[in-house]
Amino acid sequence: MKRVVITGVGAITPIGNDVKTMWDSILAGKHGISEIDRFDVSDIEVKLAAMVKDFDPSSVVDKKEQRRTDLYCQYALCAADQALRDCGSDLKDLDPFRVGVIVGSGIGGIQTFEEEHTKFEQKGSKRVSVFFIPMLISNMAAGMISIRTGFKGVNFAPVTACATSSHAVGEAFRQIKHGYLDACVTGGAEASVTKFAVAGFHNMGALCTSADPDRASIPFDKERCGFVMGEGSGILILEELEHAKARGAHIYAEIVGYGATGDAYHITSPSPEGDAAAKAMQLAFEEGGFTAADVDYINAHGTSTPINERYETNAVKKALGDHAAKTPVSSTKSMTGHMLGAAGAVEAIITALALENGVIPQTLGYKVPDEDCDLDCVPEGPRKADIKVALSNSLGFGGHNATLCLKKYED
Numbered sequence: 001m002k003r004v005v006i007t008g009v010g011a012i013t014p015i016g017n018d019v020k021t022m023w024d025s026i027l028a029g030k031h032g033i034s035e036i037d038r039f040d041v042s043d044i045e046v047k048l049a050a051m052v053k054d055f056d057p058s059s060v061v062d063k064k065e066q067r068r069t070d071l072y073c074q075y076a077l078c079a080a081d082q083a084l085r086d087c088g089s090d091l092k093d094l095d096p097f098r099v100g101v102i103v104g105s106g107i108g109g110i111q112t113f114e115e116e117h118t119k120f121e122q123k124g125s126k127r128v129s130v131f132f133i134p135m136l137i138s139n140m141a142a143g144m145i146s147i148r149t150g151f152k153g154v155n156f157a158p159v160t161a162c163a164t165s166s167h168a169v170g171e172a173f174r175q176i177k178h179g180y181l182d183a184c185v186t187g188g189a190e191a192s193v194t195k196f197a198v199a200g201f202h203n204m205g206a207l208c209t210s211a212d213p214d215r216a217s218i219p220f221d222k223e224r225c226g227f228v229m230g231e232g233s234g235i236l237i238l239e240e241l242e243h244a245k246a247r248g249a250h251i252y253a254e255i256v257g258y259g260a261t262g263d264a265y266h267i268t269s270p271s272p273e274g275d276a277a278a279k280a281m282q283l284a285f286e287e288g289g290f291t292a293a294d295v296d297y298i299n300a301h302g303t304s305t306p307i308n309e310r311y312e313t314n315a316v317k318k319a320l321g322d323h324a325a326k327t328p329v330s331s332t333k334s335m336t337g338h339m340l341g342a343a344g345a346v347e348a349i350i351t352a353l354a355l356e357n358g359v360i361p362q363t364l365g366y367k368v369p370d371e372d373c374d375l376d377c378v379p380e381g382p383r384k385a386d387i388k389v390a391l392s393n394s395l396g397f398g399g400h401n402a403t404l405c406l407k408k409y410e411d
Helices: 019-028 071-087 110-123 132-136 140-149 161-177 195-203 241-246 275-287 308-326 340-357
Strands: 004-012 033-035 048-050 099-104 183-190 232-240 253-262 297-299 389-396 400-407
Touching (some): 004 340, 071 140, 099 140, 110 195, 140 183, 161 340, 253 340, 275 308, 275 400, 340 389
Parallel strands (some): 099 183, 297 389
Antiparallel strands (some): 183 232, 253 400, 389 400
């Protein structure tokens, strides 16, 4: 079995369009939630979103290609470019069939769908773009990253709603661990802050309707009322350890475990008992050779919905037993909002940085304790701690659970 390490990271997020800016925002307790200014919200109760700001893809995606790609794909291409530059290698010394691309999107090109359907209704079928389908489909980010880089290994796009990019990273980890790849570009992207998508999520009762950005995404807080729509991309370069060491790569953290389960319960609600989510956590830390008592931190799914944190708390307690009361569990969605298919990858990057820097991110905005969520939610601010083993949880609509186990890198 090969050891798998993170050697490059890239991020386009509501709290920064690169990893350093994002991490500085995490340390400063700065969220990216603001009033929606992209479309008229006068007829929708939802007024807030966590939007990417000042995004300019032109250094990576030229004007012609911008017209032929959905925004989610542009986010992914820019984050991938950052990650590859960060890793310090183009990986061209490797057989291109030994370098993969596993990048997903929970929804895909919904902005394109909205725009092209409007054209179809107003101007007829002949006006639908010839690029509509390739701009729409959720696998195109993976495809375009491969086209750009020339990497010809395993290439696919998981689609598991909010768990998408945690599954992507987990599957990339397994491909390298078991010897099918030497390196992989992996993660996820989403661009669903559109009127159509917001209306859909709101009508099912999922979104926060608060008008106060500071009290909108408040995971584990008793007054939480729904998630805040986020967007962006997180991309990681995973690499087989010996290859990374041979080229002198900077190693952020090691991925040592991956758990994936299904609730078999409901199309949108997590299972109240949390059995399957707990099993995903257990599978992840046990694959890494650890016990519940070894887990030093959990980056929770923590969406700020009334049921998620209650059920995720149950899952954490089942997975960790008596150790749950001693384990810090925070949700960085309090700052990024819920980036849907990009969330897991961004949170994996944050978890890796937490391990590397010895800092546990806070749950921003937490004020009112909830007796049903009686975990250590790190409300006071970033916490210095010598953490060595951490989990990152993602739970998707449909009952899809994914947990990554990361370890502080030691040779």
